Amino acid sequence: MRAVVFERYGELAGVREVPDPGPAPGGVVVRVEATGLCRSDWHGWMGHDPDIVLPHVPGHELAGVVEAVGPAVTAWQPGDRVTVPFVCACGSCADCAAGQHQVCASQTQPGFTHWGSFAEYVALDHADVNLVAVPEDVSFATAAGLGCRFATAFRAVIARGRVAPGEWVAVHGCGGVGLSAVMIAAAAGARVIAVDTAPGALELARAFGAAACVNAADAGPGGTAGAVRELSGGGAHLSLDALGSPATAAASVAGLRRRGRHVQVGLLPAAAGPAVLPMDRVIGWELEVLGSHGMAAHAYPPMLELVRSGTLRPDLLVTSLIGLEAAPAALAAMGSVVGAGVTVILPSSP
Structure with a gap:
């Protein structure tokens, strides 16, 4: 697959071909249709996150289509339209049992603890706990921001x-x-x-x-x-x-x-x-x-209903759509260029 990869903190990333990910037993691989460019990604690129291991693929705000599922997944199948919170919970610790998935002590985060969504495909853990269905009338570009900025x-x-x-x-x-x-x-x-x-x-x-x-x-x-x-x-x-x-x-x-x-x-x-x-x-x-640290997947339905009804319009936040090739420069610019609105990367675009 094609992905945005950086080899050193603070040095311009590049787009190159890397091996396709595979699903963990309880995880899925999602074909990324849209992924947001967030200041948290810039922090990771700058070396402000100790979980990142180089070389690295950033990206944690995403929406797309399930491409492959692990054998332990029961709630999802290839072809499902999905998004995911940037905090992927384990689903079995004490905090998860209390419904507080956003502070799971065993959490994973695409784009931080493992390779993320500035790519054509991304692997996500504990799919039955973390995936959120994207309604057909909500675009992927709109849904991408729900996993971090809007839900947060x-x-x-x-x-x-x-x-x-x-x-x-x-x-x-x-x-x-x-x-x-x-x-x-x-x-x-x-x-x-x-x-x-x-x-x-x-x-x-x-x-x-x-x-x-x-x-x-x-x-x-x-x-x-x-x-x-x-x-x-x-x-x-x-x-x-x-x-x-x-x-x-x-x-x-x-x-x-x-x-x-x-x-x-x-x-x-x-x-x-x-x-x-x-x-x-x-x-x-x-x-x-x-x-406040994100929002658990089980808490999404009231927000999604307000989006579907038009009471909330996260689509209006999206002010720029770019392809993967433009993503490295856009990521680097977040530290110095003042922008307005949200930039969304479309990995399948030229």
Whole structure:
């Protein structure tokens, strides 16, 4: 098969032919029809993830068609349209037994613990636990983002953030996760303040339902936290760091009102340095500081129903479609080029 492969961290990847994967006894091989280009992939390419072994094929947001199944798989067969959470759970540990697959201690992640979906085919583990059926009326390009960015934002806003109608919600960072969070929070009836440095990203945030936008590059002496507090009349009820940096994490907490809730969604790699949060305010104002790490496959149906009904429109997040040959340069550019929306790779395209 053709795949995007990098041999060294931070050096441009290339497209080459590598052996086709085979299914594990309880796993499947999926023919990749679409795969999202995510900032997490960039972190992996930069060497920020200790699980990656070189040479490596990145990619963890995917949708496609089951090509082959292992002998222990009972729920899936070749030809099924599927997607998968970026956390593939084992299905048998204590956390999985409690339904918390997204924090499975024995999890695998395509594109991190093993070769991923920037390829024509990808192997996925524990298929009966992790695969999600993609409805015929949902395109592969739309479904690709459901495995990471959109599902992650959905759980962060709805389950972890416990958003309520009429609340003020601040979203720091309007990349794929952040724009998804804006759309989801607005659909839930919240008043959303979008924060970013890219005018194009803020324009999309407004189109997806943001009530106000803050350009962090010119937020004034009070910074983005001060701007959020002013716009919301005292601070956000819920705030999300969807970028993942010490500065945005601290600003997210500082922009909350009393008894507000911060949800950390963006990755905070060690290379970025420690995130120093105002813990005195966390104590004095009884703030909640929460983490959110993807969403288990069994939790997808309510989200998919909102997608099918048109209440949520993840298809609108997709602003660029590229082939495998363009993927190495696009991956490298994520560290320096400010984009708007989501880029999706179509491995079968020339």
